[in-house]
Amino acid sequence: MTLPEYKQAASVFHAHFGDLSASKAVICGSGWSGVTEKLKVVKSLSFADIPGLGSPGVVGHSGELAFCEEAGQSVWIFKGRRHFYEGEGWTPIAIPIYLCLQAGVKELLLSNSAGAINPAFAVGDLMMITDHINAIGDNPLVGPHQSVWGPRFPDLSYVYARSGQEKLLDAALQAGVSLKKGVYMATRGPVYETPAEVRAWKTLGADAVGMSTVPEAILAHAAGITVSGISCMTNFAAGISSNPLSHEEVTGTTARTMPLMQSLLKAWIGLPI
Ligand code: HPA
Numbered sequence: 590m591t592l593p594e595y596k597q598a599a600s601v602f603h604a605h606f607g608d609l610s611a612s613k614a615v616i617c618g619s620g621w622s623g624v625t626e627k628l629k630v631v632k633s634l635s636f637a638d639i640p641g642l643g644s645p646g647v648v649g650h651s652g653e654l655a656f657c658e659e660a661g662q663s664v665w666i667f668k669g670r671r672h673f674y675e676g677e678g679w680t681p682i683a684i685p686i687y688l689c690l691q692a693g694v695k696e697l698l699l700s701n702s703a704g705a706i707n708p709a710f711a712v713g714d715l716m717m718i719t720d721h722i723n724a725i726g727d728n729p730l731v732g733p734h735q736s737v738w739g740p741r742f743p744d745l746s747y748v749y750a751r752s753g754q755e756k757l758l759d760a761a762l763q764a765g766v767s768l769k770k771g772v773y774m775a776t777r778g779p780v781y782e783t784p785a786e787v788r789a790w791k792t793l794g795a796d797a798v799g800m801s802t803v804p805e806a807i808l809a810h811a812a813g814i815t816v817s818g819i820s821c822m823t824n825f826a827a828g829i830s831s832n833p834l835s836h837e838e839v840t841g842t843t844a845r846t847m848p849l850m851q852s853l854l855k856a857w858i859g860l861p862i
Pocket of ligand 1: 702703704705780781782798799800823824825826827834839
């Protein structure tokens with residue numbers, strides 16, 4: 590990932606959106622893109638038109654950046670994300686965060702679909718991420734130091750800042766959504782885990798497992814953005830239930846949970862429910 594690539598993406602972004610601005614942004618995980626149905630989209634741009642970003646090759650990720658504005662509140666919504674397992678390196682994952690920095694975003698909500706590991710969780714639960722474990726086996730900050738991402742050795746003690754967690758809990762209260770809390774473990778994917786791996790992740794302290802979010806959280810936090818994270822428990826992780834895992838189950842659960850996710854998001858943005 591090199592600065593000229595980011596700058597190209599930023600110049601397309603600025604040329605398209607002009608002086609539209611918002612201090613909040615959301616990155617939608619698998620099946621989350623429908624949250625914009627309850628928002629007023631003012632202008633949007635396909636990921637495919639943003640150099641270095643490109644279209645997500647995964648069902649449930651629509652691949653569009655939407656600027657939404659309503660009742661004096663504005664927000665950038667990345668409808669979908671790129672994943673490390675798509676094999677194009679870190680650039681497509683880092684570009685949304687770079688654009689957030691360019692656009693003056695101060696608060697970023699990262700959402701995803703995840704497999705529930707914590708036995709107290711149910712399918713359809715929403716979990717506020719309190720911390721993460723990076724089991725991707727790589728890190729988006731590997732490489733020459735670029736000051737845009739803050740200091741060389743960022744402190745990850747509070748990736749999901751207390752202020753961000755409080756704001757999410759407040760939003761959940763307003764939206765009447767009960768949130769679980771827990772540790773999100775990111776694996777490299779694209780395979781789901783084996784039951785033995787899930788038992789291992791549980792021993793290591795994971796409450797939920799997925800294939801995303803952690804890289805964006807690291808980059809955004811390192812660059813000084815307040816990061817919050819929310820996971821939809823779309824299935825029980827492998828070995829916890831006898832059902833085979835499938836991406837259809839993941840997108841099916843997010844579709845059923847959509848009204849909760851939409852209300853929570855509206856409250857987080859500061860809109861009436
Ligand atoms: N494992 C990994 N990623 C996932 C899962 C899972 O069980 N569910 C949704 N994304």
